[in-house]
Amino acid sequence: MFANGGGFGWLAVSFIAGTASGAIYFGGLWWTVRRIPFSRHPIALYLGSVVFRLIPLVVVYYYFLVYLGWLSLLMLLVGFFATRVAMTVLLGPSRSSGPPSPNGESVR
Numbered sequence: 001m002f003a004n005g006g007g008f009g010w011l012a013v014s015f016i017a018g019t020a021s022g023a024i025y026f027g028g029l030w031w032t033v034r035r036i037p038f039s040r041h042p043i044a045l046y047l048g049s050v051v052f053r054l055i056p057l058v059v060v061y062y063y064f065l066v067y068l069g070w071l072s073l074l075m076l077l078v079g080f081f082a083t084r085v086a087m088t089v090l091l092g093p094s095r096s097s098g099p100p101s102p103n104g105e106s107v108r
Contacts, residue, residue, distance in 0.1 A: 014064060014072040018079020021057055025080070026087045028053045 032049040039045045065073040 010068055010072055011075045014068065014075035015079040017060065017064070018076035019083045020079075021060055021076070022080040022083025023087070025053050025057055026084055030087070030091055 028049055032045060036042045036045055061073060061076060064076050
C-alpha cells in the first residue's frame with residue numbers, strides 16, 4: 001500500500017514515532033533501573049518492565065515495516081536511537097549527584 005515509506009510525510013511520521021517510542025522505551029528503562037534497588041520484588045519489576053517496553057515496540061515496528069516499508073522502518077530506528085542519545089545526555093550520570101531515593105529524587 002505505502003511501498004518504500006509512502007513519501008516524505010510518512011517518513012516524517014516514522015521519525016516522530018521513533019522518537020516517541022524511544023522516549024517511552026528508554027524512559028521506562030530509566031524508571032526501572034532507578035526503582036529496582038528499592039523494590040520488594042526486583043525480578044518481577046524487571047520482567048514486567050521488559051514486557052511492557054518490548055511488546056508495544058515490536059508491534060509498532062512490525063506495523064511500520066509491513067505497511068510502510070523498510071525505509072519507514074529505517075527512519076523509525078533513526079528516531080529511536082536519536083532519542084537514546086538525547087536521553088543519555090539529559091539523564092546521564094552527570095545529572096545526579098548521588099544515588100536515587102525511593103521517591104526518585106537524588107540524595108545529596
